Structures are given as structure tokens and as C-alpha cells.
Amino acid sequence: MGIVETKLAELGITLPTPAAPVANYVPFALAGKLLVISGQVCFGPDGKLSDAHKGKVGAAVTPEAGKEAAKLCAINVLAQAKAALGDLDRIQRCVRLGGFISADPGFTGVPGVMNGASDLIVAVLGERGRHARTTVGVAALPMDCAVEVEAMFEVA
């Protein structure tokens, strides 16, 4: 078991079967040393969307539940990275996370929600997990998910 997978095990995280794209696209694309992961929504380990992670943060979804949803997105990002690379130790760097929070127009705490994803990536990848990030609150996400996260990695 590699370094990253060992860390995942230590953290008690089992990567789910990566979600199939819901349409005519692919979950990841490799361009040279850049691995681009499609936006991942907050499906749980069972591949289902929990009611707690459905709706807008600041309205039906609490900031705490939103943060948990962002963590699930990041786990799903890693599941796709594993499908792409075979071995997660090929990740040299998480270059960027893009965080999209389905937000009530009056909710301004989107960074705190996105921390659920950032914290997970840093917990799992350590120094290699230190990423640039953009977080915005959006009007609507696929299937009324509370959070969607996309990623770019540099890989060996």
C-alpha cells in the first residue's frame, strides 16, 4: 500500500467507486503532467446524495453540513484521481481546487464550507496537498447538491 493510501486508511477513509459521469463527458483528463478532474458532487460512500447535503447552504443546508458535503466532494475527487492514476503516489501536487457552493444569496460563509474539502486534501496528501483555491457561491448545482468541487493535480 502506497503512502497516500496508507494515510487514507489511517484516516478511516475508504475511497468509493468513482461516480460515472451523468452525461457525455469523462471524469478526468490528463494533459501532459496535468490531471484535470471533473466537478464532483457530494455523493456519500454509498453513491447516494444525503438529504442533509441537498439544497442551498444558508437555507436548507447548514454551514456544518455544507462543510461535510465539501469533504465528500474531495473524497470523490481522490477516488477519480485513483481511477486515473492507479497509484495515488503519482500525485506530485494538488495545484488547484475549485469550490462551488450552492448558496442562499444572503450566505457569505462559503470559504468555511469549502474548508471541508481543503482540510481533507491536506490531511491526506500533506505538503503535496497544499493547493490554490477559488470558492464561489452559485445559484444551482446538479441534482440540487449543496457542493461541487473540481481539481487540477500535477502528476508524475
Added chain:
Amino acid sequence: MGIVETKLAELGITLPTPAAPVANYVPFALAGKLLVISGQVCFGPDGKLSDAHKGKVGAAVTPEAGKEAAKLCAINVLAQAKAALGDLDRIQRCVRLGGFISADPGFTGVPGVMNGASDLIVAVLGERGRHARTTVGVAALPMDCAVEVEAMFEVA
């Protein structure tokens, strides 16, 4: 006529004159082998915004019209790629599409709308068109367009 242009002709698609940026930026930028295309809105082949593609999907714009708008965005992306590359056969891969759907806050079918863009890219580029993708619903787009699509290609 190249492979990609032949396919466009088979599909009955004529690339429009690429739209000039509405401000102080450029429609594309090449960095090494990565071609980045600015967000393209859903102008038709005549360079105009149809009333059917103006407004929010889930409100004034039907999902079907939104999907058609996304297709127009993708055609405009290809028109910019041709302006950038001269020969569309230089495209090795569509790495990523970013889809922004002007969405009523209650509309959750944004992936279905974005399929209009993804389907077009795969229809034209085949295996080389298989892209990673992120789709979100946003509060407002330029000129009240229903859809905006940006792209990253790997090129030879």
C-alpha cells in the same frame, strides 16, 4: 479539408466568424501545449442572441432551449479554436469544458443543459473530444445569455 472540418461539414455545421471580445481581453491564449478559450456565450451563427436563449433556464428559458444554447456555445468555442490554431486537426484533446448555466435558483437540471455542449464536442472531435467538465448554475451571465462555456484544449 482536415478531419475535423470534414466532420463539421458532415454534421452541417458552419463555424461562425468568431465573436470579438466585448472588452480588454483576447478570445484565446496558448501556453505551451494548452489552448485556453475565453468563455463563449450562446450567440447564433448570425452573431446574434436569440430571444429563446436569453434569460434563466428553469424560468424564461426551457431546458431544451438551454441545451441548444449550450450547443451554440460549443460551436463558438470551436470557431475560436480554429482562429487560434488555423487547423482544427492540431487539437489533440479537449481537456476540459466549464459550463455556466444562468439558472433559476430552483432549477437543478444543469447537467442536461450542458450536454448540448458536450455532445457537440464529442460529435465533432470523436475520441479526442472526450473531456472533463464542470457545470454550475449561476446568477447572471453577460447580456443575459442563458449559457456560457469555456474550454481548455491540448494541442500539437
Added chain:
Amino acid sequence: MGIVETKLAELGITLPTPAAPVANYVPFALAGKLLVISGQVCFGPDGKLSDAHKGKVGAAVTPEAGKEAAKLCAINVLAQAKAALGDLDRIQRCVRLGGFISADPGFTGVPGVMNGASDLIVAVLGERGRHARTTVGVAALPMDCAVEVEAMFEVA
């Protein structure tokens, strides 16, 4: 003093101390020749958010104030680039700006707002500042900021 810093001085712009990320991420990441800058909000040179740049453009924030906010975001992007590179003359090209405007759902003038950022980048970097760009109006931004701008540069 380098070419870019000289230009900044001519324009009367002092780069602020770059803002520390508000969470578990970093303000920039370098992947090969690509420098990715995290989304920067419209803090002023004093590191504070002016009331004029707080809220939604088209509602509490005028388009003119929004454009000024976008300019501040671009200045903050350059401050991060300087922190990343040491010497801003290492910038070969601003490849892409991503502009997120906190927008009233009825506001369609987001490109004009984002021009505040594009104009600044071109004024400072000249030909090397000519960038691809995507601008969208979003439902909510961190700390109720009116504008957030992310960037990708090609560097030497």
C-alpha cells in the same frame, strides 16, 4: 526595478502585502511553467473591504464600484504573483482571468465590471497581459465581497 514594477510605479500602484488565505490552502501554486493564483477578493490597499465593494452588483454595489472592486482584485492577484515569483518580470503571459461577480439576478453587465481587472492587467503587463477570460455572475462570494478574480500565468 524591473519593467513591470516600473510600470506599476508609473501607474501609481503600490502592491499591498498579499492577503493570507482564510483557510487551509495557499495563495498560489506553481506547476511547471503555470502559476495558478487563488481567487482574490476586493480588499483595498489597507487589506480591508470597503463598504462600497460589499454586496451585489446591480443592487447595493453600483457597476462603477464593481469595476473598481475588480481592479482591486487584479492588484491583489499581482501582489500574489510577486510573492510567488519574486520578480514580476518572470511573467511571460497572463493566460487566463476568471471573474466572479456577486450579482443581483437581474444584472447582466458583468463584463463591464470585470473590465476593471482586465484593464489593470493589460495596463501593467502590456502585450504580456493579453489574457483569455471567463466572467460570470454568482450568488454569493466570501465575506460578501462584490468581486473575486482568479488567474493563471505562464512564467519563465
